[in-house]
Amino acid sequence: MTAPSVPSTRPTSDISKQALFNVLLHRFGVDFNRVTVLDLFAGSGSLGIEAISCGCPNVLFIEANAKAAACIRGNLRLLSVEQFAKVLQRKAEGIPDAVFLDFAAQSDEVLVFMDPPYAEKQLLRDQIKRFLGIFYRQKLLIAAESDEKLHLDGILPSHTLTHGKATFSIYGR
Numbered sequence: 001m002t003a004p005s006v007p008s009t010r011p012t013s014d015i016s017k018q019a020l021f022n023v024l025l026h027r028f029g030v031d032f033n034r035v036t037v038l039d040l041f042a043g044s045g046s047l048g049i050e051a052i053s054c055g056c057p058n059v060l061f062i063e064a065n066a067k068a069a070a071c072i073r074g075n076l077r078l079l080s081v082e083q084f085a086k087v088l089q090r091k092a093e094g095i096p097d098a099v100f101l102d103f104a105a106q107s108d109e110v111l112v113f114m115d116p117p118y119a120e121k122q123l124l125r126d127q128i129k130r131f132l133g134i135f136y137r138q139k140l141l142i143a144a145e146s147d148e149k150l151h152l153d154g155i156l157p158s159h160t161l162t163h164g165k166a167t168f169s170i171y172g173r
Contacts, residue, residue, distance in 0.1 A: 032056045033056070036106070038103070038104070039062065041116040045085075047113040057084055058106075059084055100134055112143070118147040132155065140173045147166070147167065148167055155171065
């Protein structure tokens with residue numbers, strides 16, 4: 001798998017990704033065969049692709065940068081898993097809620113990965129609140145990566161995991 005040569009892209013390290021997936025599997029009981037995954041600010045697509053490797057049949061990758069979106073498509077082809085994925089080259093915050101709801105309509109469980117540039121804290125907070133509101137009918141987990149523990153007004157993460165420079169705040173319902 002390759003990573004795009006885009007300055008704002010910071011691939012999640014393999015050890016951080018493994019730690020995150022261990023928490024999702026063992027603490028939250030995520031059944032990747034049943035969950036729909038949204039990978040926002042996807043970069044190389046490594047988190048969504050890892051979900052596919054765990055059995056996820058339905059991943060939507062959102063990436064605004066053209067080079068990064070092309071890299072995701074290339075990685076999906078390289079691994080022969082294109083049939084499990086859709087890639088949208090757009091800013092996540094500009095996509096209507098209906099697109100996300102339609103994509104996840106056949107699933108009772110939704111897992112959202114969010115990994116914007118670390119400097120984009122407010123964007124990350126806004127998107128976490130947005131997705132907590134969008135998916136009120138489904139079981140929802142949001143795994144948001146930042147360089148620090150996130151503080152949202154009145155919303156506490158269910159779990160926080162720090163690995164190196166990466167801190168994953170996991171929000172769930």
